[in-house]
Amino acid sequence: MTYNVLAQDLLEQHPYLYQYHDKSCLDWNTRWHNLFKEIKKLNPDILCLQEVQESHIKDYFSLLETIGYGSLYKKRTGMRTEGCAVYYKTDMMNLVEYTTVEFYQRNISILNRDNVAIVAKFAPKMHPTREFVIATTHLLYNPRRQDVRLAQTQVLLSEVERISYNKKLQDSYLPIIITGDLNSTPDSALYDFLINGALNYEILAPKLLAKGTNTFGHGKVLIPPTLRITDNCQHADLVKKRRENSKITRSEELAIIKLINEDKLVDKIEEVVKEEKKLFSTGTLSHDFAFKSVYNHGDGNDEEGTTFQDEWCTVDYIFYSGRRNETKEKLKLLSRYRLPTRGELRDVRIPNSVLGSDHLSLMAKFKLEY
Numbered sequence: 001m002t003y004n005v006l007a008q009d010l011l012e013q014h015p016y017l018y019q020y021h022d023k024s025c026l027d028w029n030t031r032w033h034n035l036f037k038e039i040k041k042l043n044p045d046i047l048c049l050q051e052v053q054e055s056h057i058k059d060y061f062s063l064l065e066t067i068g069y070g071s072l073y074k075k076r077t078g079m080r081t082e083g084c085a086v087y088y089k090t091d092m093m094n095l096v097e098y099t100t101v102e103f104y105q106r107n108i109s110i111l112n113r114d115n116v117a118i119v120a121k122f123a124p125k126m127h128p129t130r131e132f133v134i135a136t137t138h139l140l141y142n143p144r145r146q147d148v149r150l151a152q153t154q155v156l157l158s159e160v161e162r163i164s165y166n167k168k169l170q171d172s173y174l175p176i177i178i179t180g181d182l183n184s185t186p187d188s189a190l191y192d193f194l195i196n197g198a199l200n201y202e203i204l205a206p207k208l209l210a211k212g213t214n215t216f217g218h219g220k221v222l223i224p225p226t227l228r229i230t231d232n233c234q235h236a237d238l239v240k241k242r243r244e245n246s247k248i249t250r251s252e253e254l255a256i257i258k259l260i261n262e263d264k265l266v267d268k269i270e271e272v273v274k275e276e277k278k279l280f281s282t283g284t285l286s287h288d289f290a291f292k293s294v295y296n297h298g299d300g301n302d303e304e305g306t307t308f309q310d311e312w313c314t315v316d317y318i319f320y321s322g323r324r325n326e327t328k329e330k331l332k333l334l335s336r337y338r339l340p341t342r343g344e345l346r347d348v349r350i351p352n353s354v355l356g357s358d359h360l361s362l363m364a365k366f367k368l369e370y
Contacts, residue, residue, distance in 0.1 A: 202283025
């Protein structure tokens with residue numbers, strides 16, 4: 001299950017967004033009651049949350065632990081008061097390892113926002129060798145900066161690739177589920193990139209990454225080569241080390257990669273590496289995962305909605321890895337929690353007396369096979 005639960009701080013900072021709502025439904029205690037009731041009823045094995053206010057964890061979200069959940073949390077960097085969380089049923093699965101991702105990277109203008117992500121590896125207690133990876137994030141909201149969201153996704157996928165890489169079977173990956181509020185609709189360049197595995201952003205309009213809106217394109221550079229993340233969303237120096245030593249440890253990986261993370265202050269290994277032009281700033285992003293969306297997002301006449309942004313639209317997702325180089329799919333989608341369409345939502349306003357957030361929750365059931 002994935003759910004943007006609307007931090008109360010953000011609600012109070014943007015009251016104009018809720019001026020026509022029932023004010024009694026905007027009180028945090030009322031919203032929390034509805035959120036907790038919904039989560040408890042649906043009872044997901046893994047729960048990915050966005051906009052979890054740090055000051056609410058002890059007195060509110062800790063209640064999830066009383067009904068069997070363990071937790072991971074990462075607050076947004078800078079002065080932000082909320083972040084992402086992952087809750088998981090401790091009687092059903094083991095947390096193998098996890099990492100946090102900070103999209104803010106010093107001296108890189110396209111990565112100067114405070115958004116974050118969590119990438120975690122789990123294994124069912126009954127089948128401890130059948131590991132899988134869950135990631136959740138909340139990308140930048142600014143509608144005019146699709147380029148920033150694409151750069152954040154490039155960083156996220158580089159860490160997903162690092163954690164999901166199967167050391168026992170080279171060039172193979174564990175099953176992956178990516179969830180969260182991407183602030184991008186299904187017709188966006190970002191969605192196209194995730195689903196199709198490649199995007200030629202060079203020819204798209206600067207910042208918006210839309211087609212045919214400008215006479216010139218974005219250009220070849222998205223993330224500068226100094227961060228050493230390739231256009232195939234991999235840590236270049238890590239991939240090189242893997243070829244030399246398949247048993248490289250996580251601590252050694254952290255020393256090699258260039259990403260800065262307040263949670264992991266390690267001495268970086270400085271190496272003079274020849275710039276491989278075909279790896280960086282090619283104007284095209286790609287990745288090695290065959291992602292599918294749990295939802296089909298409806299048709300053009302009556303699309304599904306997860307939140308209201310001037311109109312009902314989809315910006316929240318559950319993606320899962322399918323088959324590309326594997327002989328069979330390890331994750332099979334069994335069912336999903338249906339989303340309403342625009343026509344069904346019409347004048348519905350959320351939060352309301354039943355729903356505690358300004359986003360709808362998404363949920364899917366998978367079968368894990370090896």
